[in-house]
Amino acid sequence: MPQDTVIQQISFESDSEGISAVFFPFPVNANDFGRVILTVNDDEKRGVVRLEADVAPGQRLDPFKSALVSQSPLLLCKGSGPASAASKAPLQARPVLGKPTPLAWTNLASSIGKFQSDSDPNGIDLLTSGPIADAIRSRLGRKMDLLASNLSAISGLQRQGSLYWVTGNAPHQGGVEQAYVLLDANRRAVQIGLWEKGKLTVYAPQGGRLPVPQDIARLLMDSPPEDAVPLPGTAWEVVPVQGRAPMAYVDVAASPNIKSFSLFCEGNRPMMAMLLNKPATVQRVTVTWNFAGRLIDIPTGRANAQSTFWQANLTGSQLIPMLLRQNGSVMLRINGRLEGEALLAGAPLALRTAMRTCVKF
Known part of the structure; x- marks a missing residue:
């Protein structure tokens, strides 16, 4: 029209x-x-x-x-x-839409700051035509459509030495559906980092992974890693522990830092353990469980020298009652920062099985 x-x-x-x-x-x-x-x-x-x-x-x-x-x-x-x-004032004639310049190894330097576009003659074509689009397609195959979607909000082409890159995400899906494309002009090599449902997959060149510039290094630090559990996550389960009562265990999905939570009895005390995928740099943190707007804050302390294992005493906390009666999923935060979510499926059965010696049900 x-x-x-x-x-x-x-x-x-x-x-x-x-x-x-x-x-x-x-x-x-x-x-x-x-x-x-x-x-x-x-x-x-x-x-x-x-x-x-x-x-x-x-x-x-x-x-x-x-x-x-x-x-x-x-x-x-x-x-x-x-x-x-x-x-x-009268409407001007419609502009004649040109085509963006296909990105090639020979025009990377002159394309710094330009944006991916389907029709802007001042833009670049990173994904549909040209030598670099062909190289990306050879790495991703059927994932090309997902990459295009995850670069809907995209940066201009950036440079650090011989490395060129763009980053982006699907609308309002940063940290969950996002991507980077990294190009090494010297090696003429392409590496793609593609987050799907909060889990990173790296498509590296055959000669090995490229060194990442600072901009992408920060993105990786702030985003779910390659071993993250994709959304929506997994159901709670009961994990046996030798010589003591079992634990109620759940993986955390699409989190930059949290791998899992375990709830268990230590004597007559209900306890929570949190396992991180990278060390934290502080002594104590506040873990927030967000049940559709009902917030449960759990002060949590470091429990190993590597700062990856953390524990909290749940005596007097409303966390277990909320886990027993809520469904769907719970959003998670550490010191106010979003940290993915956990499914609530299976929580009542796992908690009643694992914590009957220290919690009255």
Whole structure:
């Protein structure tokens, strides 16, 4: 549908609080309203249509949406009502959309700062055509569509020495559905890091993994690792322990730092143990279990020299009662930072089996 027709078809007003109305004309899905905000009867002036970009720093609109926004404000129809002088200016001819430059080993240096695009002649084509797109496709195969989705919000091409890279994520899915593409111009090698449901898979070149620049190193530190459990996670289970009562155990899914939790009896005390996949640098942390808005904070202390094993006394805590009566999943935090989630399936049976000597059910 022509872009001017789309604008002219939007024509209604509110009966209660003025005549201005706000729309999102290019929604991506039910959770993402898109990158353009459209206001009809802007500033309470009948017939004035304003389009504004809603993009994060470093992101750009595609040429079609950029052309619409650049012509704002617009006049709905001739004679529809008073409008600003700018809105009375005629619409310019549509820009002729070109094609982005296919990314190749020979034009990496001249492409620094440019963005992946399907149609912007000032952008680069990283994923569909050219030598580097072919190299990525040979590594990923059927995962190419997932990579494209996980680079929907993407950085410009960056450089550190002979290394070039982009990072990105699916809309509102950072840490869960995200990716990086790393290029070594000297080796002409490609490495892709692809997070799917909160688990990282690295597609490295045949000659071995590439060294990662600081930007990607920070991303790896802040994101779920390769041995993370993918969402939605696994059900609780009872784990036997030699010489003592068993434990109720659950893996944590899509967490940058937590591997698992174990609940068990130590004498007559209910206890919680947390296993991390990398050392923590503090002496104590607060672990928060978020049951759909009901927060249970557990002060937790370091229990080994490597700072990967942590314990807490659950006497007086509401954690076990909440685990017994809730379903679905529970969101987790350490010192306020998101740390994935755990399924609640199987929790009542596992807890009653493992903790009957120290908890009254």
